[in-house]
Amino acid sequence: xxxxxxxxxxxxxxxxxxxxxxxxxxxxxxxxxxxxxxxxxxxxxxxxxxxxxxxxxxxxxxxxxxxxxxxxxxxxxxxxxxxxxxxxxxxxxxxxxxxxxxxxxxxxxxxxxxxxxxxxxxxxxxxxxxxxxxxxxxxxxxxxxxxxxxxxxxxxxxxxxxxxxxxxxxxxxxxxxxxxxxxxxxxxxxxxxxxxxxxxxxxxxxxxxxxxxxxxxxxxxxxxxxxxxxxxxxx
Numbered sequence: 001x002x003x004x005x006x007x008x009x010x011x012x013x014x015x016x017x018x019x020x021x022x023x024x025x026x027x028x029x030x031x032x033x034x035x036x037x038x039x040x041x042x043x044x045x046x047x048x049x050x051x052x053x054x055x056x057x058x059x060x061x062x063x064x065x066x067x068x069x070x071x072x073x074x075x076x077x078x079x080x081x082x083x084x085x086x087x088x089x090x091x092x093x094x095x096x097x098x099x100x101x102x103x104x105x106x107x108x109x110x111x112x113x114x115x116x117x118x119x120x121x122x123x124x125x126x127x128x129x130x131x132x133x134x135x136x137x138x139x140x141x142x143x144x145x146x147x148x149x150x151x152x153x154x155x156x157x158x159x160x161x162x163x164x165x166x167x168x169x170x171x172x173x174x175x176x177x178x179x180x181x182x183x184x185x186x187x188x189x190x191x192x193x194x195x196x197x198x199x200x201x202x203x204x205x206x207x208x209x210x211x212x213x214x215x216x217x218x219x220x221x222x223x224x225x226x227x228x229x230x231x232x233x234x235x
Contacts, residue, residue: 105132
C-alpha cells in the first residue's frame, strides 16, 4: 500500500492531472441527480476531482485519512476537507444527497464497510457513485497487459458483481452507469517495473516480471489510456 502522505507531493503530476480530473468529475456528475445539494467525496485525495463536483446549488465536501492529501485538498475545497476513516464517517445518518468514491474500493481488502457507510449517510433518494473494475480498465490489449495477466491472482474487491451485491445488502439499488477516459493513465513498462520492485504491484512477479517489463520495446512510452466505469446506486 502506498504512503499517501508521501505520495501527495507527486500525486496529481503522476495521475493525469487536470484532464483526468475533469473527465472523472464529468462522469460522476452524469450520475448525480440534478436536485442534489450536498455531496460527500470519500478518499478525496488532493481534491483535484472533488473541486469539480459542483453545480450552482451543489456543494462538495471531501474526506481523506491522509493528512498530506488534505493539505492539498483544503484550499481547493475552501476548507471543506476533513480527516476521517471512510469506514466510520463522522456524519449523521441521512446527511448527504450524494456520496462518491473514485478510485477507492479497489485499494481495500474489504469494500463492504465503506459501502455500508455510504448507504448510512445518504438521504432517502440519494445516490452512491463509485468506480468499479479498475484493474480490468487497464486491460487495453497492450504488450504490458499480456505480460502481467498471469500475475493477476487476487480477485478484485471492486468487481461490479461484488459491489452490486454489497450495495443491495444495504438497501441501495442500481441507478445507472457511466464511463470516462483516464487521461494520462496509460501504463509505461518502466514505471510499472518500478512499482513491481517496490512491492506496489504484482508482488508475486518480483524481479523477474520487472526485468521482463523493462525489456519490452519503448519502455518509457505510455500504452493506451484506460476507460473507467462508474456505477450509481440509489437509496
